[in-house]
Amino acid sequence: MNQVNVDELKGKKVVWFISSLDISDEYIYKVIIPIGETIIEQYQIVWIPIVYEWTNEAKEKFNQLADNKQWHVVRYFSTIAGIRFIEVDWQYKGKPMVVVTSHRGEIEYRNNSLPRDFSIWEIIIKLGAKWFDRLASYINDQILAWMKEKKHIFFYGGKDDKWVEKFKEKAETFTKDTDIKLVSLISSSKSAKKFWGSVEELFVSVSKINISHQQQVDHHVTQQVQNLFWFKNESGWAVLLEGFTVATSGHGSIMLKVLEDFNEKLKEQVGPNFGSAFKECQKLVVGKEKLHPCYRFDIEDGTEKDIPNHTMRCPDCSRLMKTYLSLRCCHEEED
CATH class of the missing domain: 3.40.30 (Glutaredoxin)
Structure with missing residues (x-):
């Protein structure tokens, strides 16, 4: 975990991940945070946890989620003024959200209600990064x-x-x-x-x-x-x-x-x-x-x-592909 002062990010491209502590490591790795080095080189990645009451349990959960991650974390244990801006201007609704800002601070992408199956690929593809x-x-x-x-x-x-x-x-x-x-x-x-x-x-x-x-x-x-x-x-x-x-x-x-x-x-x-x-x-x-x-x-x-x-069109001939239903069992235990 790298603690960061928001002023240090001026003039840089940033992927802001904003959420409560009600998330898991699996969700962060699979859905939100890109692993590719090119993405990390192009964008600073910052997690802003939104917590209204920092109990001992909340602090412990925060430390567990922030530990050994490749991105920056805004660390605070009291209410910060920026929460109001995030709620009003970025329309944070209590669900995990992502905002991508340019080096000039302009919003390039925002999704303030991430679906369960949201993927970081949507950001990577739309912003033209090397997929x-x-x-x-x-x-x-x-x-x-x-x-x-x-x-x-x-x-x-x-x-x-x-x-x-x-x-x-x-x-x-x-x-x-x-x-x-x-x-x-x-x-x-x-x-x-x-x-x-x-x-x-x-x-x-x-x-x-x-x-x-x-x-x-x-x-x-x-x-x-x-x-x-x-x-x-x-x-x-x-x-x-x-x-x-x-x-x-x-x-x-x-x-x-x-x-x-x-x-x-x-x-x-x-x-x-x-x-x-x-x-x-x-x-x-x-x-x-x-x-x-x-x-x-x-x-x-x-x-x-x-x-x-x-x-869905075939990548070879561009014809519409036919849809089939396939059911399978390989007699194996679930991972």
Whole structure:
């Protein structure tokens, strides 16, 4: 916890999280506070707890919530004058809320009644931050360092271990003596579970923003997010990153075919334009081989998350997707 004087934040972009003490660590981490380093670098994050009576129990709860967090906390044990401003000008209604202010102090975003399933992705996407950064934080520290250095990175994985091994061998041969990096996602790892959970949150947020807001998410971002979520249950997949930007991504059958058929041509393009060259070769493979695997999105408790499924368009062909009901039991205990 970093205690902060509000005057120290003048001239800086700030994400203000305002709430009572009636919240949990799980709620803070999952719903409100971004983990990605890029977001933390772009915005100061400040928690203002609204407490009208500081009992010993309240102080203990405050210390527990504020302990070992990456953001700033306005610490006080008596009523502060700013509460009136927050209640009147920011319209605090007793529920957790978020306000984002620019370096000039102007409000860029405000939500004063956060729903149960609110996600920080809504802020990240609408403010145009680098959305893949938070996802990368679930993979490993090395990929974040390479992204900051604007390296080209093949990020890949899949349910089929044989495909994963085959892609790894082909990619290692191709990237030998180049500065292109390789990162795999082990499907059975704890980090993979967190990664796909965060991808689903992002998918849900993008879907809802596109339906409920006049200003939609950029089409390319929507397409990239949908592709990534589709990969979750596929045999193989690969994403080509250029720093924090997704240059292209695709099903395993397509991405492997690109490396097999255009090996020499792509080696000549290794450099700043490698992402564009790979994407063009990918289009040629899709056109020649007629490779258009079916897209499927499996969302756990999807009805409770109020997904606008009847207006969901395929990221590949732009047709309206068909909706199916899927029920499953794997005879396992709940986590």
